[in-house]
Amino acid sequence: MAIIETLEHFYRERIGRTPESLRPGAGHFNIFKTDYTIDRHLPDPAAYRRRDFYKIILSHGKSELHFADKTVQVQQQALIFLNPQIPYSADLSAVNNSFCLVFNQHFFHRYGQLQEYPVYQPGGTHAFELTSEQVTQVTHIFRRMLEEKASSYVYKYDVLRNLVLELIHFALKTQLTAAVQVPPKRNAAERITTLFTTLLERHYSIDDVAQQVTLRSAADFARHMNIHVNHLNRALKAATGQTTSQIIAERCLLEARTLLKQSHWTVAEIAYALGFLEPAHFNAFFKKHTGTSPAKFRNV
Numbered sequence: 001m002a003i004i005e006t007l008e009h010f011y012r013e014r015i016g017r018t019p020e021s022l023r024p025g026a027g028h029f030n031i032f033k034t035d036y037t038i039d040r041h042l043p044d045p046a047a048y049r050r051r052d053f054y055k056i057i058l059s060h061g062k063s064e065l066h067f068a069d070k071t072v073q074v075q076q077q078a079l080i081f082l083n084p085q086i087p088y089s090a091d092l093s094a095v096n097n098s099f100c101l102v103f104n105q106h107f108f109h110r111y112g113q114l115q116e117y118p119v120y121q122p123g124g125t126h127a128f129e130l131t132s133e134q135v136t137q138v139t140h141i142f143r144r145m146l147e148e149k150a151s152s153y154v155y156k157y158d159v160l161r162n163l164v165l166e167l168i169h170f171a172l173k174t175q176l177t178a179a180v181q182v183p184p185k186r187n188a189a190e191r192i193t194t195l196f197t198t199l200l201e202r203h204y205s206i207d208d209v210a211q212q213v214t215l216r217s218a219a220d221f222a223r224h225m226n227i228h229v230n231h232l233n234r235a236l237k238a239a240t241g242q243t244t245s246q247i248i249a250e251r252c253l254l255e256a257r258t259l260l261k262q263s264h265w266t267v268a269e270i271a272y273a274l275g276f277l278e279p280a281h282f283n284a285f286f287k288k289h290t291g292t293s294p295a296k297f298r299n300v
Contacts, residue, residue, distance in 0.1 A: 199221060
């Protein structure tokens, strides 16, 4: 079982305190205002890497976002939507200041799926270049969030959810200009391999018995990375010498072994978490690759 940074650890180490918004079972939401012109060593919420978090960023200054299929370049200021299941890397070194929201799907658990919105879908537009007028409008929404979050209103998180949706709908309704796509600077196979590995690690780092792997095949991963499965296979073969299916199977097997040795979950619970429809399918997979059954491996 891979060690996953907890929210408590993130706030204790980087912010210095645990916010009251960190409420068990209620999902999570937070907003940061960062001014890099004052202190370049401030904690960077845009680099928040927990796999279950969505982000909305209003950034001032040049930046680049690298996805598997494209590189997006921002010239002045942008509204950026980042989905934890769409891997990316970012160069924010020239950003002067920003607002950043971090929240998870559970914060919206009764209000629909965030991935229903195009800004959070593979192949969608994730970064929009803003005019000065649009920056003023978006900044107003972020400032309302800061005020609401600091208030004592008992239903403030309902208001904050509505303001997050207001940002999403602002991007969808307003004729925003998509940030410019430019030719990637890095070797394509290297870039795709790095982003695939990031997505694979996020997806197979299981720390909750209720969690379930949903990306099982090469086609599943290619769809989330918005590239053709043959393109993904060629890139990984060139970079690693292995097929996509081999890499996925190895990572699944590693997590299976870890869960069997380090958790008290039943074999059936582990099978479910790893995406197997039946424990028998998991048993057959594990025995094929190790020569022994999960139960025997656990008891050795």
